[in-house]
Amino acid sequence: MTITLNVNGQNHQVDAEPDTPLLYVLRDDLELNAAKYGCGLGQCGACTIMIDGRAALSCVTPLLVAEGREITTVEGLGTIENPGPIQQAFIEKQSAQCGYCIAGMMMSAAALLKHNPKPSDDDIRSALRTNLCRCGTHMRIMAAIKRASELMEQAAVPAATNRSAG
Secondary structure (H helix, E strand, O other): OEEEEEEOOEEEEEEOOOOOEHHHHHHHHOOOOOOOOOOOOOOOOOOEEEEOOEEEEOOOOEHHHHOOOEEEOHHHOOOOOOOOHHHHHHHHOOOOOOOOOHHHHHHHHHHHHHHOOOOOHHHHHHHOOOOOOOOOOHHHHHHHHHHHHHHHHHHHOOOOOOOOOO
16 A cells, blocks of 8 residues: 655655654665664554654554654754754754654654653653653753753844944
C-alpha cells in the first residue's frame, strides 16, 4: 500500500503495510535516524517525534495513523550548520552523555515549548515522563529546556534598532 507522509515539511510516498510502526519507515525508508528504537513498547521515549505538534511515540504509532498529518523529527528542528533553539540549548548545556535518549528528549521538549513557551519545572518533568535517560543527565536536560525557552523568546523579539546619533 502506498501512503503519503508529510515529514519535516516534505511529502514522501512510502510503500508499506498500514500497521508498520512509523519508526521503521522513518529510519529504514526515509533514512531519518535521529529517532531511536529503544523498547518497541512505547515505554522509553527514544523514538519520540511530533505529530501535529504533539509528542508521539513512533515505535507504537501505525503508519496509517500518520497519513495526512504533519510529522516532525529532530532533523526538522535544524541542521548541524544551523541548529534550532532546542538543539542549540542541548549543545550549550551539554545535555547528552551517551546521546541515545536525546532526540526523544528534544522532541518532547519541542512539543512542550510549542504549547507552553515558559514551562515550570513541574511542566518539564510532566512532558518528559515518557522519556528515560539511563545516564542521569536529567538536570542538564531540564536546564537545556529552560535555555531553549529563552532562545525561542529571544528569537521572537525583534532586535532593537540602533538609535544612537553619531
